[in-house]
Amino acid sequence: AQSVAQPEDQVNVAEGNPLTVKCTYSVSGNPYLFWYVQYPNRGLQFLLKYITGDNLVKGSYGFEAEFNKSQTSFHLKKPSALVSDSALYFCAVQYNFNKFYFGSGTKLNVKP
Amino acid sequence: DVKVTQSSRYLVKRTGEKVFLECVQDMDHENMFWYRQDPGLGLRLIYFSYDVKMKEKGDIPEGYSVSREKKERFSLILESASTNQTSMYLCASSPRGGLKAEAFFGQGTRLTVV
Numbered sequence: 001a002q003s004v005a006q007p008e009d010q011v012n013v014a015e016g017n018p019l020t021v022k023c024t025y026s027v028s029g030n031p032y033l034f035w036y037v038q039y040p041n042r043g044l045q046f047l048l049k050y051i052t053g054d055n056l057v058k059g060s061y062g063f064e065a066e067f068n069k070s071q072t073s074f075h076l077k078k079p080s081a082l083v084s085d086s087a088l089y090f091c092a093v094q095y096n097f098n099k100f101y102f103g104s105g106t107k108l109n110v111k112p
Numbered sequence: 113d114v115k116v117t118q119s120s121r122y123l124v125k126r127t128g129e130k131v132f133l134e135c136v137q138d139m140d141h142e143n144m145f146w147y148r149q150d151p152g153l154g155l156r157l158i159y160f161s162y163d164v165k166m167k168e169k170g171d172i173p174e175g176y177s178v179s180r181e182k183k184e185r186f187s188l189i190l191e192s193a194s195t196n197q198t199s200m201y202l203c204a205s206s207p208r209g210g211l212k213a214e215a216f217f218g219q220g221t222r223l224t225v226v
Contacts, residue, residue, distance in 0.1 A: 098206065100155075105152075
């Protein structure tokens with residue numbers, strides 16, 4: 001069975017500092033992993049995905065994610081956080097060719 | 113610009129009412145989804161449709177049904193609304209053979225059942 005864990009409910013970081021939002025997964029077969037962002041009272045927006053190839057994936061708004069097969073992790077990163085990055089972030093794994101299983105979400109707070 | 117549109121941003125309904133949540137996508141996607149979002153629980157799949165008139169139950173289908181009569185439209189129905197169905201509902205779509213393809217989400221409907 002597939003699962004995704006986001007171990008931190010909230011991450012606090014100062015503007016300009018690097019940020020990491022953690023995600024670990026469990027899936028049978030090849031993992032197809034995604035990150036989404038949700039701003040208040042809005043739907044989810046796609047940030048990036050890992051399908052195959054390079055373990056470092058670059059996405060929208062300066063975000064990137066590092067895939068680590070041995071640790072079954074897919075952590076979201078950004079070198080320099082902005083206040084406008086404050087939002088809810090979801091990690092997801094794709095399974096059964098079409099469906100997505102989402103983590104519980106991590107609230108990112110970036111303070112000026 | 114791709115779009116998934118949910119008919120209402122906010123809804124307030126009474127216990128026992130039949131509630132319809134509508135979703136339309138303009139991307140000619142075969143797959144459509146209804147998720148429910150609750151704090152600390154993330155998104156949970158209610159129903160999935162992979163073609164017109166085709167549907168599969170997700171993880172939490174109890175108390176819900178769906179209808180997909182046209183490719184672009186996917187409706188979620190609460191047969192008899194209850195207070196524990198107060199939540200944010202998110203519709204999404206993705207292409208068939210959608211392995212590796214991301215889903216596109218609507219803006220969400222915040223439903224309150226009183």
